[in-house]
Structures are given as C-alpha cells and as structure tokens.
Amino acid sequence: MDISREALLDALRAVRDPEMRRDxxxxxxxxxxxAEGGRVALTLNLxxxxxxxxxxxxxxxxxxxxALPGVTHVDLSFDAEVSASQQRELPGIKNIVAIGSGKGGVGKSTVAANLAASLALEGAAVGLLDADIYGPSxxxxFAVEGKRLMADDEKRIIPLRNYGVKLxxxxNLVEDGQALTWRGPILHGTLTQLLKQTVWGELDYLLVDLPPGTGDVQLSLSQLVPVTGALLVTTPQDVALMDVRRAYTMFRKTHxxxxxxxxxxxxxxxPDGTRDYIFGEGGARRFxxxxxxxxxxxxPINRAVREAGDGGAPLVVAAPESPDAQALRRAARILAGQVRLQNMMVLPVL
Known part of the structure; x- marks a missing residue:
C-alpha cells in the first residue's frame, strides 16, 4: 500500500530547524x-x-x-539551492539584502562584514556593497584598503575580492581620508553606478551596507532595485532603539x-560566566x-571583534571558533532562512 503524500508531510512537520524554529x-x-510501496524518497533543500x-x-x-506504518526505507538526498527573489533587476543576483540601523555607532558595518563572510563560509556566492558613502569601512x-577599483573593456567596475566575498x-574610488560632501543627485548617480555598472557575476546574496539614518541612499536603493528584504542592527539601549524604529518605519514606507x-x-x-548588560537587556527583543x-x-561585545576588523578580517574569519563568531555564523544562517521565507511569500510576477 502506497503512503499518501499528506501523511508524509504531516510526519515531516514534526521535524524542526532548531535555528529557524520552524518545521x-x-x-x-x-x-x-x-512513496512507492514502503520506500520513501525525498530531497531536503538546506x-x-x-x-x-x-x-x-x-x-x-x-x-x-x-515511524510511519508501512515505511521500510527512506532515500534521502540533499541540495542547497538558494531561492531567488521574483523581481530581479540585476542579472545574476538572486537576492539583495539591505543592512541598516537608523543610528551610527551600533556596529552595523561590522555586522554586515561578518554576515557577508559567514554566508560565503556557508557556501553561498556573496557580494557586499559598501553604500555608507560618508563613512566607508x-x-x-576586508584588507583591501588602498587598492583601486579597476574597469573592464566595457568600462564596468570589477569588484575587489577577499574571504570569498566580492566587494x-x-x-576604493577616492583618496584615503577624503571627505565627501555629496548631495542627493550625486549620491543617486553613484549608487546607480555601483549597483548597475559593476561586474557582480552570479550571486546568491548582495548585501548592501547602508549609511546611518533614513536619507538619500536608502531611498535611492529602494527606487533603483527590488530589495528582497532589510535587516536592522541595533544595540539594546533606548537611544538606539528610537532610531531603529525610524529605520523600520522608512523600510515599511518604501515597501x-x-x-x-x-x-x-x-x-x-x-570571566566568572555571568553577563554584564552594559547597554541594557533585551531591548531589541522587546522591539x-x-x-x-x-x-x-x-x-556580545568583545575586544576580539574590534581587533579582527581593525586587522583586516571579519571575526568569523579571524577567530572562527570563538563564541562571538559562532553567534554571527548562526545569525547568517537564520538570515538565509528568512530570505527563503520572504521569497516563498511573494507572488510570482505574471
């Protein structure tokens, strides 16, 4: 007797991804x-x-x-195809993820660097666009400071590359230490060039490190390309959460x-295993x-995170076994899962 597909799915709903906390x-x-007879076959897309x-x-x-009655053998195979956004403006790029904070000084760029490197270590094809025009870091x-960006024969920008990430x-376009005093139209044009005139190639994820605030760069990004989703970075204290709420509202308004x-x-x-909640406890979770x-x-806040970044390597590369690096790796995997869920929710364009 063949086992129904619904019975198989019901059984599989008991299996939960421990990081995503969903079946x-x-x-x-x-x-x-x-299923044929007592033999069940399936592929699990990681x-x-x-x-x-x-x-x-x-x-x-x-x-x-x-555990199902009648099942005698399970043929299980794996793949890990990254889902793609239904609306794709840039050829070859499956997903564009904006990383914003609303407030400066919360470690947004450090988190963005570690997420990009983590996704690459997890086997994905990753690009990182540093759109923090006034404070690029x-x-x-990524230890490419001082290296100049080059162009191909068609005058398209060739990204730099390190730790498996295209950057x-x-x-890498202006002199070291040069202050940029650009306004809206120039910012829009620069972002257009960096997004659309770059040889990104095939990417599963393009992460965009946004500047603090809710200004021209954020609005231009939402106008130029369909963004799969945004990730907010904050610290626990109320002053930071006030601004991350503004960033959240901005993303909602720009769809x-x-x-x-x-x-x-x-x-x-x-050292004794306890925790000092320097900036308060649980602010992001309440929000x-x-x-x-x-x-x-x-x-966690840790000197090693700062030392790794200053030394030219994200922590997940410099100290991959450290608890902080493992927390960042886990966050990157959950981000990948959230991207998949978002792509499942979007209706296809007819």
Whole structure:
C-alpha cells in the first residue's frame, strides 16, 4: 500500500530547524517527495550548503518517516539551492539584502562584514556593497584598503575580492581620508553606478551596507532595485532603539520587507560566566516582539571583534571558533532562512 503524500508531510512537520524554529515543510525544504510501496524518497533543500545542522536534520527526517506504518526505507538526498527573489533587476543576483540601523555607532558595518563572510563560509556566492558613502569601512575590514577599483573593456567596475566575498566600496574610488560632501543627485548617480555598472557575476546574496539614518541612499536603493528584504542592527539601549524604529518605519514606507533584527553589543561575558548588560537587556527583543519581527542574533561585545576588523578580517574569519563568531555564523544562517521565507511569500510576477 502506497503512503499518501499528506501523511508524509504531516510526519515531516514534526521535524524542526532548531535555528529557524520552524518545521521543514513550512520552510520549503522538502523537494521531490514520493512513496512507492514502503520506500520513501525525498530531497531536503538546506538553507545553506555547509550548514552544521545537516546531520541532525537527517536523523530527525529518517526517524519521523520511519515511524510511519508501512515505511521500510527512506532515500534521502540533499541540495542547497538558494531561492531567488521574483523581481530581479540585476542579472545574476538572486537576492539583495539591505543592512541598516537608523543610528551610527551600533556596529552595523561590522555586522554586515561578518554576515557577508559567514554566508560565503556557508557556501553561498556573496557580494557586499559598501553604500555608507560618508563613512566607508568595509575596505578596511576586508584588507583591501588602498587598492583601486579597476574597469573592464566595457568600462564596468570589477569588484575587489577577499574571504570569498566580492566587494565594492567608495573608499576604493577616492583618496584615503577624503571627505565627501555629496548631495542627493550625486549620491543617486553613484549608487546607480555601483549597483548597475559593476561586474557582480552570479550571486546568491548582495548585501548592501547602508549609511546611518533614513536619507538619500536608502531611498535611492529602494527606487533603483527590488530589495528582497532589510535587516536592522541595533544595540539594546533606548537611544538606539528610537532610531531603529525610524529605520523600520522608512523600510515599511518604501515597501521593503524587514527580515529581522540583530542586537549587537548585547552583553559582556565576564570571566566568572555571568553577563554584564552594559547597554541594557533585551531591548531589541522587546522591539521585535512589538513589531512581529524575528531576532536573528544577540551578539556580545568583545575586544576580539574590534581587533579582527581593525586587522583586516571579519571575526568569523579571524577567530572562527570563538563564541562571538559562532553567534554571527548562526545569525547568517537564520538570515538565509528568512530570505527563503520572504521569497516563498511573494507572488510570482505574471
């Protein structure tokens, strides 16, 4: 007797991704599901190609299906195809993710650098556009400071590359230390060039590190390309949350879905194992709960994060086994899952 597809899906709904806290059916991870006699075959589409959760998910899937009456064998295979936004303006780029904060000084660029490097370490094709025109810092954190951007025969910009990430920063177009006093039209034109006249190639994710605030660059980005979603970075204190609320409102007004919140500098881990909540406790979580958003991670404050960035390497590259790096890697995997969920929610363009 063949087992119904619905019975198989019901069994698989008991298998949850521990980081996303949702079942594998709701996450769109089930592909090519079939049953013939007592033999069940399926493909599990992982959120990221190199996720450390693969073995645990395999055990749970086999156990859930094996518990069904009549199932004698489970053929389980894996893939990790990154879903693509239905509306794609830039050829070859599946998803554009804006990273904003509303307020400066919360570590947005550091988080953006580590998320980009993390996604690359997870096996994705990643680009990072440093759109923080007045305070570009990605070139420093990716050890390409002082290198000039080159153009191909068609006068398209060739990105720099390090740690598996393709990088474009205004810092590599102007003299070191030069102050930029550009206004709206120039900012719009510059962002257009960096987005549309760059040889990005095939990318799963293009992360855009936005400047603080809710100004011209943010508005231009939403006008120039369909943005898959935005990620908000904040610290726990009320002063930062006031501004992240403004950034959230701006994204809502420009019809950019907000994928979640990362709380940076969430606490300081003391030698005795306790935590000092220097900037307050749980501010991002309270904000997220009020707005119906996901908290992708709570990243501790740690000297190693600063030292890695100043040394020209994101922490996930410089000290990959550290607790802070693992928290950032986990946040990147959850971000990838949130992108997938967002793409599942968007209706196809006819």
């Amino acid at each position: 594998v059916v709701a996450l769109g991870m089930i592909r090519a599901l079939s 959120t990221t190609p190199k996720t450390p959760l693969k073995e645990a998910l395999e055990r749970e899937v086999r156990a859930a299906l094996g 990605q070139a420093k954190m 474009i920063s205004i810092a 950019v879905p907000v994928l979640g919140v990362i709380e940076n500098m969430a606490y300081y881990a003391l 997220a709960e009020a707005e119906g958003l996901e908290v992708l991670g709570e990243i």
